[in-house]
Amino acid sequence: MMFRAQKSLLPKAAAAAAALSLVLTGCGSSPQAESEGPVTLRFSWWGSDTRHKMTEKLIEAFEAENPNINVEGEYGDWSGYWDKLATQVASQDAPDIIQMDAAYLGEYSERGALLELKDVDLSKFDQPVADSGKVDGKQYAVTSGVNAMVVLANPSLVSASGVTLPDDEAWTWEDLNDTAAAITAASPDGVYGTGQVNSDAAANLWFRQHGKSLFTTDGELGFDEAALAEWYGYQAKMRDSKAVPPASVITEDASASIDQQGLSTNRFAMNMYWSNQLGALSKASGQDLEIRRPPSLEGKASEARQFYKSSMFWSASSRTKHPVEAQKFIDFVTNNPAAGEIGLADRGIPANSEIREAIAAKLSPADAKTAAFIDEISDELGEAVPVPPAGSAAVVEVLGRYSLEVHFSRLSPQDAAKKAMDEAKSALL
The missing domain is CATH 3.40.190.10 (Periplasmic binding protein-like II)
Structure with a gap:
C-alpha cells in the first residue's frame, strides 16, 4: 500500500485548536482522589455499528462491577469525531474517557488536554507497546490493541x-x-x-x-x-x-x-x-x-x-473531575478477562498478553492467525515507535x-x- 496521508489534525476545527492552546496552557493533571457517592463518566469513541453494540456491552460489564459509576456513551464515525472532540476540549467540555488515535495523541498531550495515566496496570504489556502511549516520558494513552x-x-x-x-x-x-x-x-x-x-x-x-x-x-x-x-x-x-x-x-x-x-x-x-x-x-x-x-x-x-502498531488508544481528559474512576474504566477494558471476551479483536489484538491467550479460542480463524503471529514476533520487537x-x-x-x-x-x-x-x-x- 502506498503512503496515505491520514486526515489532518483537527481538520475543520482550526479555531477550536487555537482556542485549545490558550485554554489548556498550564493545565495539569487533576488530583488523584476517588470521588464520593455516585459518579457519571462520559466516554467517546468512533467506529461501526458493530463496535457501538460491543462497546455498550463493555460499559454494562464495567457498571456491573462498579455500581457507583455510570458511563454515558458518545459515539460517531471517524469523519466527524475529531472536529467534535476539538470543539469539546476547547470549550472545556471534553469527555472523561477518550478513544484516541496515534495521529492525534501528540497534539492533545502536548496541549495539556490528556490525563497522565498512573493507575492503569501495564505489567502484561510488551514494553514497547506500553511505551507507545508515552509522550515526553509520561503515559497519556494505553494501547487498546496491536497490529x-x-x-x-x-x-x-x-x-x-x-x-x-x-x-x-x-x-x-x-x-x-x-x-x-x-x-x-x-x-x-x-x-x-x-x-x-x-x-x-x-x-x-x-x-x-x-x-x-x-x-x-x-x-x-x-x-x-x-x-x-x-x-x-x-x-x-x-x-x-x-x-x-x-x-x-x-x-x-x-x-x-x-x-x-x-x-x-x-x-x-x-x-x-x-x-x-x-x-x-x-x-x-x-x-x-x-x-x-x-x-x-x-x-x-x-x-x-x-514494531507493534497501536490500533487505537484509551486516554482520559486532563479536566476530568473523576480521574480515579476514569482510569479504573481504562484498566477494566485493558486487563479484565470479561472485557477481553466481549471486545475480542475489534480494537486490535489485545495488548495484554494474558488476555490474548485467554480469548484465542474465541477468535475468528483470521484473527486467531493474527494473534498467533503477534505472539510469535514478541521477542523480535525493536524500541517503541515515537508518537507522531x-x-x-x-x-x-x-x-x-x-x-x-x-x-x-x-x-x-x-x-x-x-x-x-x-x-x-x-x-x-
Whole structure:
C-alpha cells in the first residue's frame, strides 16, 4: 500500500485548536482522589455499528462491577469525531474517557488536554507497546490493541508461478525484490509479484533497520536526505525489476477500496499490510492468505526492528473531575478477562498478553492467525515507535507523492529525496 496521508489534525476545527492552546496552557493533571457517592463518566469513541453494540456491552460489564459509576456513551464515525472532540476540549467540555488515535495523541498531550495515566496496570504489556502511549516520558494513552506490518502472500498465485518464497525469518529486502520479480516474470500479464512497497510503515522499518526512524521522540524527522534517497533507490530497483506494478497501477490501487485492491482481486502475489487486515483481504480474495514477516536488512528476524502498531488508544481528559474512576474504566477494558471476551479483536489484538491467550479460542480463524503471529514476533520487537508529531500526516503525504515521482521515472531517487526533505521539514515547522 502506498503512503496515505491520514486526515489532518483537527481538520475543520482550526479555531477550536487555537482556542485549545490558550485554554489548556498550564493545565495539569487533576488530583488523584476517588470521588464520593455516585459518579457519571462520559466516554467517546468512533467506529461501526458493530463496535457501538460491543462497546455498550463493555460499559454494562464495567457498571456491573462498579455500581457507583455510570458511563454515558458518545459515539460517531471517524469523519466527524475529531472536529467534535476539538470543539469539546476547547470549550472545556471534553469527555472523561477518550478513544484516541496515534495521529492525534501528540497534539492533545502536548496541549495539556490528556490525563497522565498512573493507575492503569501495564505489567502484561510488551514494553514497547506500553511505551507507545508515552509522550515526553509520561503515559497519556494505553494501547487498546496491536497490529504489525506484515507481508501477506497469496499461496495460489505463488504456487502457480513455480517460485518458492524464502524463509521469512531470514529473507532480506533484496530477497523480496528478487522473489517478487521472479513471480512477475513467471505469471500471466497483469499479475505481479508484489504490490507497492512504499507505505510509511514499510519506510519506517527500512529506516529503523538502518539506525534511523520516521520520526524522533522529540517530534523531528528521524531520517536524512541520504537515507531517503536510499529508500527511493529501492523503489526504483523494484520498478526496474518489475517486482511491483507500473506506477499507473500503483496509483489506482492506492485509491481503491480494500476489497478492490490487487491482493484482494488476485493480481498481486504478495503485498505489505497491517496484520489486522488479514480477514478482510482473505475474504475478498477467496484465498487463505499467509502471514509472513517483512524482510530485514541482514536476513535476521531478530534484527528486523519490527514494531507493534497501536490500533487505537484509551486516554482520559486532563479536566476530568473523576480521574480515579476514569482510569479504573481504562484498566477494566485493558486487563479484565470479561472485557477481553466481549471486545475480542475489534480494537486490535489485545495488548495484554494474558488476555490474548485467554480469548484465542474465541477468535475468528483470521484473527486467531493474527494473534498467533503477534505472539510469535514478541521477542523480535525493536524500541517503541515515537508518537507522531503534529504535521506528521503532511510528511507522510510528501514522502508518498515523491515516491510516485520515482515510480513514474519523473525524478531520480536523489532528486526526489532532496525535494521531499525540503517539504517534509517545512511540514513540521
